[in-house]
Amino acid sequence: MTQTRREVLKTAAAVTLTAMLPASMARAEGTVHEVQMLNVHPDDKKKRQVFVPDIVRAQPGDTIKFIAADKGHNAESNEDMLPEGAEGWEGPMNKDVEVTLTTEGAYGYYCKPHQALGMVGLILVGDVSGNYEALKEVKQRGKAKxxxxxxxxRADAMLAAEAS
Ligand SMILES: [Cu+2]
Structure with missing residues (x-):
């Protein structure tokens, strides 16, 4: 028995739909952005105790995955640097941690043992106009200043590029 052309097309369409399903489901759950917690910056050996990248551009519902590539670090939100109504997080030491951010705005965070050594980062979720400028005025510790x-x-340049 031979398939008609119509049947072949129907089969092809079904296969395409099935193949596309996992990708569209992943999109519904948001993008995962990876941030490495490192002892030395891979592109600049003079920079020690760093999050790479130290700026993440995300959308509401996206997940930030902090990866414990080197030991001795964690990632936790700076409670003075959260969008209004947003929940903070406190990642464990020496372990990967995933944080899903649903509230729009800018988030500052740090590594607890290395905050004063400047191990800090910034996450921009969706529309950051509500608190982005205010975060610049937050008092910082040690080298984070x-x-x-x-x-x-660099975040200013990133946002300006989006707006143009
Ligand atoms: Cu650290």
């Missing part, structure tokens, strides 16, 4: 202005300079 020098690191955050550099992060904000």
């Amino acid at each position: 020098k690191v955050f202005p550099d992060i904000f300079e």
Whole structure:
């Protein structure tokens, strides 16, 4: 028995739909952004105790996966640097942790043992206009006072590029 052309097309369409299903389900759950927790920056050996990348551009519902590539680090939200109504997090030491962010706005975070050494990062979720500028005024500890202005300079450029 031979298939008609119509039957062949129907079969092909069914296969295509099945193949596409996992991808569309993954999209519904949001994108996963990986951030490595490292002792030394891979592109600049002078930068020690770093999150790479230290800026993540995300959308509501996206997940940030902090990866314990090196030991001795964690990632936790700076409670002075959260969007209004957003929940913070406190990741365990030496372990990967996933955080799903649903509230729009800018989030600052740090590694507890290395906050004063400048191990800090920024996550921008969706529309950040509600708190982004205010985060620049938050008082920082130790070397984070020098690191955050550099992060904000690059984040400014990123947001300006989106707006143009
Ligand atoms: Cu650290």
